[in-house]
Amino acid sequence: MKSTVQVVIPCYNYGRYLRQCVGSALSQEGVDVRVLVIDDQSSDDTPEVCRELAERDARVTFIRHIQNKGHIATYNEGIEQAEGDYFVLLSADDLLTPGCLSRATALMNFHPSVGLTYGYAMPVYGDDLPPARTEDTGWSLWRGQDWIASTCSAGRNFILCPEVVMRMGIQQRLGGYKASLPHSADMELWLRVAAISDIGRVNGSDQAYYRVHAQNMHRTVYSGFLFDLKARRDAFVSAFSAEAGEVPGAAYLLETAQRSLAMTALRHACQLIDTGKATPDGVGEYGDFARELYPDIVSSRAWRRLDSLAGEKRGALSTLLGHGHAQIRRQQDRLAWRKWCRTGVC
Template identity: 45%
Template sequence: MFDVAAMRLTLTGLAPATVVRPGPPPVRRPRVSVVVPCYNYGHYLRSCVDSVLSQPGVEVDVLIVDDASPDGSASVVREIAAADDRVRAICHDRNRGHIATYNEGLSQVDGDYVVLLSADDLLTPSSLARATAVMEQHPEVGLVYGRAVAFSGDDLPPARTTATSWTLWRGRDWLADRCGTGRNPLRSPEAVMRTSVLRAVGGYNPELPHAGDLEMWMRAATVSDVAFVGGADQAYYREHAANMHLTSFQGGDPKGVLVDLAERTACFDNVLGGDPRWRDLHDLSRRTLAREALTYAVRSFEWGKAESWPVDELAAFAADTCPRPALAPLWRALALRRRVGARRSRRHPLFLPGEQVHKVRARVAHRRWQQAGI
């Protein structure tokens, strides 16, 4: 028997949620529109589209938007569209950037549900049927996601294809957890949105090229509830050197951390700032991100990297984002490490217990993400 009480215990400390047994497949076959933006990923495109067209239990249509790829991807796009009338193609004659490409594709969908699937990622078998079953039975839910399996190379790891639970959050509760962690728990290909919710919240924000996904999911949670498909893997997420978050925003430069913090702060400010309904959550988000910045600054001493990391900039970000008294212990910890010095801090016995605490917290956070997706 499905033990709801036991499952609730595994969610201790998370946002309030209702965990239920997965319901039966929907009687009707809902239609899912899948937008596939492509830039220099023509060599991955056939596998990506095949993973969509082979989805059982749903009707699918695919819109591929090639953003003037110089590698000849457009010819692959046209060949795929010519071979299946469920596929349409748009090929740009000049590069417009990924956000404009996303929004162009999303503006043209008309299915009941919508997925934005990068050309280098894939859906797992029956993932759309599993996701839409949740929204068909729970009309208040506008965003469904699950686990995304990371992979590289040509061989796909095995995927779990049987859902064991549905976790349902009120939109506000899911937002509260985002504000408490400051993190985006979705990689993107595993997300399925109700098209009416997409229309209500609008497209991707061109001012947030790095964190636009997070802002999109948060905006969805302001107008609908959120659900997580437990026990099954919903998508494959390809990790390789050309991933945008690696090439454009990190690139091995520690200052990429500052870019990431700034964009995530902008997400929370855009969605929650200025509206009295979300004031408490907005304050929580800024405190969380300031804490993260200070934690990076403190840990740079423990890693022996304080001389190369932007410690002063991280501290300035924290001071600008949240009142200092709210994070007094972290400010004291940073001041102490500065007195001890960058070289001595790495192996100083006074700081070793703190390093162990950080490791335990990281393991707990990873476990809860595996179990509940947040």
């Protein structure tokens, strides 16, 4: 018997992407797919597109909000409506790659302890989709506790979102996304999943297309990076709070995550200085965030490095050293990115 997969597609003014998005779900082979589109009172042609898709294929249903509820409420409504073995939340501007659901469900059917599976989400920067890799090279499996530890050590979210397939029982047990975390609810949810189940990854293949454009809800640039770090902090604090349930070693894990975020803040501040994009107030905000989050950071080499860069005007030698440090950081970033693409963690 085929596994049943409920794909929920929240949509707000993304009618131009909706046909392609829904089509990527309906064309999945080896699984029984049902699609629910939730139109959060779009002002474009989303309602007309929804009706057209539902009339064309009985596997498609849609809900039209009479008032805008926002993305978190829309996500959670989709979870409440969902039925089946597995659950996928797919933004209307993203797509699934051919065969991704059969690859993910095969892993989870073989390993019942796995509550969430992800893979590589290929970025798309225009209308043309690059060819997707559809042959996997194997699976990676982590005990949930080990995956949480890796996330805390890195201080970052390893998952984008469209590449995630979650076991329906796990998804509904956890009660969905938290409205108190509008910018990092997904990261917090992954941590809560890992607290009660194992995590899997499909390697070698592309599991989704993630569209990158100016309207991306979570897109960040240099000027918004501190905002992103604060959102990650909030996700860690929430995931390890008492109300989230008992996580072994929660205090140590939270301290690890806070230290990593503090170091990331200092590293980014140094990068801003090296690239000439820094302002005194901006650098000070990163330093204040790091010190507040992890007070012992002031005795670290990274703190002394930032203090030196942000202090008196540098001479030729210190400028040369600054460029050297910048090159090292860029190389480290490239290596971390390649490891993440290959393994799903870094």
